[in-house]
Amino acid sequence: MSAIFGIVRFDGDSVAQRDIERMGTILAHRGPDRRQAAVEGSAAMGHCLMRVNQEDWLEAQPVRDGVLMLVADARIDNRETLAAELGLTDAELRDMSDSAVLLAAYRHWGEDFAAHLLGDFAFAIWDARARTLLLGRDHMGQRGLYYHHGDGFLAFASEVKALWAVAGVPRRLSDAGIGRRILGPIDLPPGETIYDSICALDGGTTMRFAADGTLSRRVYWEPHASPAHLGHDEAYYLDAYRAVVTEAVACRVRRLGQAPALCFSGGFDSGSIAAIAGPIVAGTGRRIVAVASVLGEGERRTVRDARAAVEAFRPFPFLDLRHYVRGDEGMFTDIEAAFFATDDSAGNPHVRHGMYRIAASTGARLVLDGHGGDYTVNITGGALLGRILRRGKLRRFVREFRMRARATGWPWLAILRHEVIPALLPVQGFNAARRAAATWRDRPINPAFADTLRGGGAIDFGRLRYSRVRHHRWRDASLHHLRKVTRSQPLHATLAAADGLELSRPFHDKRVVELGLAIPESLDFRNGLERYLARQAFADILPEQLLKRPPGNDAEQPDMFRMVKHGAPAALAEARRLDQGGRLSRYLDLDRVERMIADADERKRPDHATLYVAARMTTLARFIGWFDSSNE
Structure with missing residues (x-):
């Protein structure tokens, strides 16, 4: 995961070279392959490069054309589609980095160009002629971008800590931000962080800053059901489920420079990623490093352990299965180092840190996980069985109730009470x-x-x-949660970057989100079990043990x-x-x-x-x- 950073002064002063270089030094862990900054009078931008995809070997940021200056932390998935719309030949596209494609798209569509993109990205574009700065973040906010709008200047960076390298950026906690951490409100205000006067750009959003100090915020995308996916029969949704999820996974692994890693539980979400990505990676002579958090051999707890589910994938030749078993470390271990690494109050995410360390030790630079499946295309919200009765579908309810009892072995009274x-x-x-x-x-x-x-x-x-x-x-809860995700800060991505990895989540792909919100609720629950579409669409590539699996998730911790x-x-x-x-x-x-x-x-x-x-x-x-x- 690369990094971007910059300072723009609107008060007429020039940016000092040492200030922009200090920001780059703080973000050096995200740029093992190249670090470069450029100062053009009142604007300065920098980029720390970590090569993950083939196009990253073409990167030489900041990209400049005499008027525009661009930096981006990006993986663009629809390069070919964009090239066709921009009039670029295959030969021209072959020699273009993702940042160069972004600049061409900006020249063509202007500030609306972000709506044409697919992928994970954060970018900043300085227009010296108009004296405007445009910041943008991908649809679901998989890449992070923070900024401080101060007296006569604006500073931005991929991580909060780099902003404090700039004179005039306050280093204070926000009482409102602390209050939200304690109280857990349902709603999140746009851009709020735990720090005073430091904002996070929301996913699906661009922000334009002008020389007169004004700013304009534009939401170019919000979670919604794609009209193209509405009103179809079951056969359509089975085909669409397989096609969309497959493409969301494939576009993340088909252009890699090294074998990827996967935070793996053996469930439907991470299991589908493994089954789809595995043959693609195997085609390059490599295997996916699948890291699972499990209890020690023979240990038992009151929560479910993933070991058995993970072992069901052992016969798959394209997986290199590895176990993370907690030793003496925990969320309070080296807690202050964790605070510095993540810029967050969550403590030491020791399980993820342990899994990331294992992944990075194999040479992987990309790590995937199945986060998001439960509230996009694999809805598992509570009382799905009761929803059928609430809709007045009595005959279906009776049939599904009986099948639920057979599938789970649960007593009827327990099903009535809880579901x-x-x-x-x-x-x-x-x-x-x-x-x-x-x-x-x-x-x-x-x-x-x-x-x-x-x-x-x-x-x-x-x-x-x-x-x-x-x-x-149900769907309302999923939609509300998805909107909150777009406003969330990328804690796990920041942690992954500290361990030398780029994190991406296929189930946060906008195409997956737009399909998930269009799937009829009748397909959420069938034959007494959730995840009906996943069980049917991927029946030929998932283990039989998983296809027959009862409800519930295994604990990552x-x-x-x-x-x-x-x-x-x-x-x-x-x-x-x-x-x-x-x-x-x-x-x-x-x-x-x-x-x-x-x-x-x-x-x-x-x-x-x-x-x-x-x-x-x-x-x-x-x-x-x-x-x-x-x-x-």
């Missing part, structure tokens, strides 16, 4: 009761801080996450409970030590966090979620303490 009744409950009524009950009091937040947030209107206290009833159901239970008390004790002058307890009720940790019982499933919240609050407290100390 039927929740679909019949009045969501609006429960949401009103939730608002009246002040559910924010369930969060370990300092009440005085909560009052400040509520009084300032920074967070809607009537729209906080609540475990009993969803705020939306199967040892999470015991790891947190063991490590959280010491991490919280260190947070208390850092709480000098109440700088942490002004936000968090640390006593309550301590009780949540102490009272959690591994045998009680709700306690797993409670302990996870306590762990996140502990890492947030440590992050605030670390950040404040690093500013001193």
Whole structure:
């Protein structure tokens, strides 16, 4: 994963060479193959290159033509289509990097060009004649881009830490951002980060900054059902499912310089990626490095372990299966190094870090995962069986109910309680009761801080996450979640970059999203099981064991409970030590966090979620303490 960075001054001053070079130095881990910056008076841009695809060997950014200057972190999947529309010959395209294609597209379509692109990308274009800067991010935000709009200048970068190399960029936490980490509101405002005056560009968005200080934000794409996929029969959706998912995977692996890696669980999403990409990679004489997070041999926990599902793929010759088994490391291990690497309060994503390290050790530069399948084309939202009854389809409900019981072996009363009744409950009524009950009091937040947030209107206290009833159901829930994803910051991609990898998610491909939202709900659940289309469309390439698999997902962190239970008390004790002058307890009720940790019982499933919240609050407290100390 490459990096881009830059500074544009609108106050007439020139950009100092040392400032832009300092940004590049901070992002050097994302540019093992080349690092270059260019200064043109009041504008400076830089690029750190990591070669992943064949076209990357043609890159020589920043790209300049005397008027325009462009930098991009990009993989463009529709190069041939763009070339035809731009009037480029095959020979011309063969010698063009992705950044050169982007510049040609910008010249042709102007600021609307992003709507014509397919792929993962973030870009910046400086127009010296118009004195405007255009920033853009791909549809689902797989590549990150942050910026600070200061007094007379704008700075942007692929990671937050590079912005602090520029004089005038504040290094402060945002109270509203901290409040959102504690309360977990349903809605995310555009661009907000945990840092004051530092914004993240949303996915599917371009931002134009002009010399007079004005900015204009344009959403060029939002998650939606493609009209081309609406209103068809089952045969169409089976064909479309296979074609679209196959192309989303294939375009990520067909032009690679090295064999890719895959964060692998043996489930339908990562399993489909493996089965599709495997033969393509095998055609180059390589194998996919499939890294699975599993428990140690013979260990058992109350959550599902992926080992058996992963082993079902052992006969596939194009997979190099590797296991990550947690040792002594955990989310609190080297926590301050993790804060610096990710610019985030999540602590040490130790499982992903361990998987990425294994992948990188094989020479891979691209890592894929199956994240996103559950809310695009493989909907697994709760109470899908009850939805059939809610729609009044009684005969189908009875048939599917019986098949559900046979497929899962679950008692009828359990199916009614967990998969039927929740679909019949009045969501609006429960949401009103939730608002009246002040559910924010369930969060370990300092009440005085909560009052400040509520009084300032920074967070809607009537729209906080609540475990009993969803705020939306089924397709509405998926659409809402997809919109949130476009506003999310790429934590896992930033972590992958720290380990020398580029992360891409095929199920976040816009084509997959637009198909998923068009699939009729009758195809979400069939024969007593979810993922009907995946089971049918890929029946010839997936293991029989997976095709017959009962519902549920295997945990990527199967040892999470015991790891947190063991490590959280010491991490919280260190947070208390850092709480000098109440700088942490002004936000968090640390006593309550301590009780949540102490009272959690591994045998009680709700306690797993409670302990996870306590762990996140502990890492947030440590992050605030670390950040404040690093500013001193």
